[in-house]
Amino acid sequence: MSDGLPYFRYHPDPVATGSIRASADRCVCCDRSRGWIYTATFYTEHDIDGPFCPWCIADGSAAERFEGDFTDCFGLDGVSEDVVHEVTRRTPRLQQLAAAALVGPLRGRGGLGRRGRIRGAGEVPRGS
Ligand SMILES: [Zn+2]
Numbered sequence: 001m002s003d004g005l006p007y008f009r010y011h012p013d014p015v016a017t018g019s020i021r022a023s024a025d026r027c028v029c030c031d032r033s034r035g036w037i038y039t040a041t042f043y044t045e046h047d048i049d050g051p052f053c054p055w056c057i058a059d060g061s062a063a064e065r066f067e068g069d070f071t072d073c074f075g076l077d078g079v080s081e082d083v084v085h086e087v088t089r090r091t092p093r094l095q096q097l098a099a100a101a102l103v104g105p106l107r108g109r110g111g112l113g114r115r116g117r118i119r120g121a122g123e124v125p126r127g128s
Helices: 054-058 061-066 081-089 096-106
Strands: 020-022 036-038
Touching: 036 054, 054 061, 061 081
Parallel strands: none
Antiparallel strands: 020 036
């Protein structure tokens, strides 16, 4: 763990995963050099001329200012909007499977069992 970095509930050690690394670069959002920058993906239509610091991710200002997401919400259907918002806009990018796995326990009952409903029993498989 890295002292002083903001805490991301859904990405507890972004330094270990390489999403955030030590750097003296300036953050394009707050224009400060705070010792750490974000290195992974940010989905936006804006041209962004530099990295973000983790603080601007944590407080949502980077996502708000540049109108983008760090993680797309694939696999997060069924979770509350608050959680989706936090994962996509206030958390350094997660692998999607990791995001789903982390968020999964918060879904509560019935979240996973709903998919793959079996079609009518009399249906004849194609090609037979
Ligand atoms: Zn910043």
